[in-house]
Amino acid sequence: xxxxxxIAAGLGMGTALVMALPAWAQDAALQAPAAAPxxxxxxxxxxxxxxTSTILVLMMILPGLALFYGGLTRAKxxxxxxxQIGAVACLAMLIWVMYGYTxxxxxxxGDFISGFGKAFLAGITPDSxxxxxxxxxxxxxxxxxxxxxxxAAITVALVLGSVVERMKFSAVMVFGAIWLTIVxxxxxxxxxxxxxxxFKMGALDFxxxxxxxxxxxxxxxxxxxxxxxxxxxxxxxxxxxSLTMTGIGTGLLWVGWFGxxxxxxxxxxxxxxxxMINTFVxxxxxxxxxxxxxxxxGHKGSALGFCSGIVAGLVAxxxxxxxxxxxxxxxxxxxxxxxxYYAVSFLKPKLGYDDALDAFGIHGIGGMIGAIGTxxxxxxxxxxxxxxxxxxxxxxxxxxxxxxxxxxWAAIGTTIAIYAAKAVTGLRVSEEVEREGLDLGEHGERAYx
Amino acid sequence: MKxxxxxxxxxxxxxxxxxLTTLGVAGMTVTEVKGFGxxxxxxxxxxxxxxxxxxxxxxxxxxxxxxxxxxxxxxAVQASANTGAIxxxxxxxxxxxxxxxxxxxETDDSAL
Numbered sequence: 001x002x003x004x005x006x007i008a009a010g011l012g013m014g015t016a017l018v019m020a021l022p023a024w025a026q027d028a029a030l031q032a033p034a035a036a037p038x039x040x041x042x043x044x045x046x047x048x049x050x051x052t053s054t055i056l057v058l059m060m061i062l063p064g065l066a067l068f069y070g071g072l073t074r075a076k077x078x079x080x081x082x083x084q085i086g087a088v089a090c091l092a093m094l095i096w097v098m099y100g101y102t103x104x105x106x107x108x109x110g111d112f113i114s115g116f117g118k119a120f121l122a123g124i125t126p127d128s129x130x131x132x133x134x135x136x137x138x139x140x141x142x143x144x145x146x147x148x149x150x151x152a153a154i155t156v157a158l159v160l161g162s163v164v165e166r167m168k169f170s171a172v173m174v175f176g177a178i179w180l181t182i183v184x185x186x187x188x189x190x191x192x193x194x195x196x197x198x199f200k201m202g203a204l205d206f207x208x209x210x211x212x213x214x215x216x217x218x219x220x221x222x223x224x225x226x227x228x229x230x231x232x233x234x235x236x237x238x239x240x241x242s243l244t245m246t247g248i249g250t251g252l253l254w255v256g257w258f259g260x261x262x263x264x265x266x267x268x269x270x271x272x273x274x275x276m277i278n279t280f281v282x283x284x285x286x287x288x289x290x291x292x293x294x295x296x297x298g299h300k301g302s303a304l305g306f307c308s309g310i311v312a313g314l315v316a317x318x319x320x321x322x323x324x325x326x327x328x329x330x331x332x333x334x335x336x337x338x339x340x341y342y343a344v345s346f347l348k349p350k351l352g353y354d355d356a357l358d359a360f361g362i363h364g365i366g367g368m369i370g371a372i373g374t375x376x377x378x379x380x381x382x383x384x385x386x387x388x389x390x391x392x393x394x395x396x397x398x399x400x401x402x403x404x405x406x407x408x409w410a411a412i413g414t415t416i417a418i419y420a421a422k423a424v425t426g427l428r429v430s431e432e433v434e435r436e437g438l439d440l441g442e443h444g445e446r447a448y449x
Numbered sequence: 450m451k452x453x454x455x456x457x458x459x460x461x462x463x464x465x466x467x468x469l470t471t472l473g474v475a476g477m478t479v480t481e482v483k484g485f486g487x488x489x490x491x492x493x494x495x496x497x498x499x500x501x502x503x504x505x506x507x508x509x510x511x512x513x514x515x516x517x518x519x520x521x522x523x524x525a526v527q528a529s530a531n532t533g534a535i536x537x538x539x540x541x542x543x544x545x546x547x548x549x550x551x552x553x554x555e556t557d558d559s560a561l
Contacts, residue, residue, distance in 0.1 A: 440491045
């Protein structure tokens with residue numbers, strides 16, 4: 001979704017689109033006169049690819065993220081972590097079709113949210129079409145709704161990385177519903193919908209570096225600060241119970257991320273191919289870079305470091321996927337990996353917050369590096385797809401403004417959502433349950449018998 | 450020489466270890482165990498099948514020390530593993546007849 005999506009229902013090309021044109025890859029096609037729009041036709045190849053991408057993103061959540069996060073927690077909290085991720089993703093799917101989609105991508109509306117005309121998917125039928133980035137080429141709107149639905153679901157699940165092992169299941173559900181409503185839907189609208197604030201500013205975010213990763217990372221940090229540290233952190237030995245599971249989760253995330261990034265082209269075309277190759281090489285470079293920086297700091301290159309580097313690279317390449325050349329992406333991945341390493345190894349202990357699974361350290365920091373870096377690697381002189389008249393300084397101002405606004409919005413919205421969850425549920429499990437493990441205390445089961 | 454066996458709550462291990470190290474205890478053996486006493490176990494339900502096991506996960510610590518040190522070891526464990534709640538565990542003290550360090554062949558107190 002590097003550009004906003006126009007839904008087919010009789011929409012012409014508004015001035016908002018024209019203002020944002022320099023940031024787009026296919027502006028020639030979009031500059032077709034609004035007076036004579038080409039009739040839209042559903043392309044079956046694109047549709048098949050988008051259906052595949054959608055379920056690839058689902059696989060990133062279940063089991064990808066669930067295993068990745070679950071393996072990093074202690075054995076007594078494995079089921080709690082996996083169940084919170086799965087349940088909050090399901091909640092996001094239901095809210096999405098009720099009012100999330102219309103808030104983010106409905107007709108009308110303003111800078112911050114769309115209109116509510118598509119609440120409960122009103123008026124959408126199997127014949128409804130969603131535009132792609134090529135004039136006249138569409139995919140069924142139901143496919144677009146599903147694709148975007150998985151993004152909402154994974155973003156709220158990512159936030160949980162900082163609060164696992166101590167937050168009540170009920171609190172997670174209340175927090176998730178409020179957070180999606182006041183943080184995710186507005187930011188998705190602002191970045192990706194044609195009427196959105198950042199979209200009109202021409203912000204570059206191919207697949208969700210800002211909407212998904214900075215948003216989730218900053219929210220995770222704020223949530224962890226309000227929730228407080230786990231009992232025993234950082235003096236007791238709190239270590240991942242299964243790096244094997246984390247390794248499996250990492251692989252599933254990487255594979256699924258091709259749906260996330262290359263799917264964001266909305267078509268099976270060259271733009272998707274660019275996103276695909278970048279999702280390979282930026283990630284490869286980041287995985288190795290993390291191990292190298294471990295060595296440079298006098299440690300052994302570690303398996304968890306490798307997995308962390310992979311995810312940092314995937315995060316950083318997300319906004320840049322179709323907005324960078326492959327070699328720009330390699331550099332971007334390596335830089336993000338190194339910066340994330342220092343964030344989780346030095347910044348976190350120094351500041352003392354308990355971001356349990358480093359949702360902020362990797363998604364927040366990696367997302368910021370990616371979002372700012374995208375304004376650089378987009379330049380044609382660096383092999384990016386930008387036009388010859390690309391103005392890097394202007395683009396960087398836009399990128400910084402988008403990142404800054406997202407940070408503030410996410411921080412305020414998360415604070416509201418967490419305190420609301422606290423008022424309704426008490427937020428945190430009892431000390432006894434936390435010691436015994438949330439698997440038994442919250443779910444009445446053990447992961448391993 | 451005495452063998453001190455302590456059954457404690459798992460999260461107390463670090464504190465107990467620290468207390469014993471301060472006393473000059475040079476080593477210990479730790480095992481993850483399950484058992485029951487007065488503390489009740491949790492109820493688990495899998496698709497409606499309910500199991501209430503009395504078995505609670507605990508840590509068993511075994512320390513062999515010079516007889517003169519045994520009382521202080523017991524005191525240190527009792528103080529550091531105490532939460533005041535049911536399930537804090539128990540301490541047992543046994544006599545040890547002989548000890549040998551495998552590498553050097555040293556025996557008894559000098560083998561500890």
